[in-house]
Amino acid sequence: MNETIHWTEHGRNMHAIWHSDSRHPAPSHIQTISQINTEQALRLMRQNTALLWRGDYHQGKQLLAAIKKRVHSKARTHTDFHKHRLQQAQHSRLFQQLLIEIQPDGLLKNNRAPNIAAALNDVFGSPNQHTLLLPLHLLLGYIGAHEWHKAGVAIPALNGKKIHIPYGVFSPVRGEYLELVAQAKLPSPCHTAWDIGTGSGVLAAILAQRGIPHITATDNSTRAIACAQANIQRLKLNEQIHIQHINLFPTGRTDLIICNPPWLPAKPSSDIETALYDPEHQMLQTFLTQAKNHLTPHGQVWLIMSDIAEHLGLRPKEALPKWISTAGLKLIHKTDIQPQHPKARQQHHPLAYARNREITSLWQLAAK
Incomplete structure (x- = not known):
């Protein structure tokens, strides 16, 4: 303002x-x-x-x-x-x-x-x-x-290489979901991938490290685009990763679409909170609705989601599977992991009852 x-x-x-x-x-x-x-x-x-x-x-x-x-x-x-x-x-x-x-x-x-x-x-x-x-x-x-920003965050899934995050860009301190992406089985073949809402560019970098030759990373935030470009250049991944300042999807189709959307259906109170809060899951539902139209015949959608909204009473447990099915997608495999960040272990936080039960999942989806 x-x-x-x-x-x-x-x-x-x-x-x-x-x-x-x-x-x-x-x-x-x-x-x-x-x-x-x-x-x-x-x-x-x-x-x-x-x-x-x-x-x-x-x-x-x-x-x-x-x-x-x-x-x-x-x-x-x-x-x-x-x-x-x-x-x-x-x-x-x-x-x-x-x-x-x-x-x-x-x-x-x-x-x-x-x-x-x-x-x-x-x-x-x-x-x-x-x-x-x-x-x-x-x-x-x-x-x-x-x-x-100067110090950077060491990312184990990038063999300890650092991602540098300035003010206003979501920081990849939740290392557990990065490990899920680093270890999940890729679709075959997998020549192209899109990272939707790339933020710092860390997911695109992990996919590039896994050998995917052509990756497009998108974001609608000017700060995020500048951050991702700087990180990709620092990691010398410019030949593999192309960054676009757009909302959601590029044109065409791809073998893999990955997205880590905001996890909580609430209204952001500041610009920096848009990476955390998505009113009524609007961005998530739009992403799911359109993703199928951008997949190659053997392509997959990788969705990274926490279930904390369910523990907070903000989303019914059956809502996400229903949205996936309605979007014409089906579940191939789902991998769960418990958060490792310090807040998940705090006992005196008002929302500890939800944080202590939270599970982060990688949903691997394909067209029905």
């Missing part, structure tokens, strides 16, 4: 470009501060007054951390998914009320502020030319993502 917002500071009329990745509205009332305690800050923020932090950068971080700790300590625990999501959105909107001003070329005027130009360039693709206002917690997310 980008718009010009105005405020008054020391009798002067000020303005800057408001930037936030969330879908909450821009603040309408801004108060500049350089010192305030947690209770005073929370009282103003709950009255819809955004606080523009002019004090020491690290003290601003400490204030934000204290605000989050206070809010979370008093929050009710909701085991209902929708109530949990609503509470998350309310907290997000509240935390968005502590702002920081960024000068052109990524400069911060706050005392002891770091150089954030590289982190912002990672997000925006070029140095910012305007004064920006954005939530401090979002800026900290940008900085953390930049360090994560």
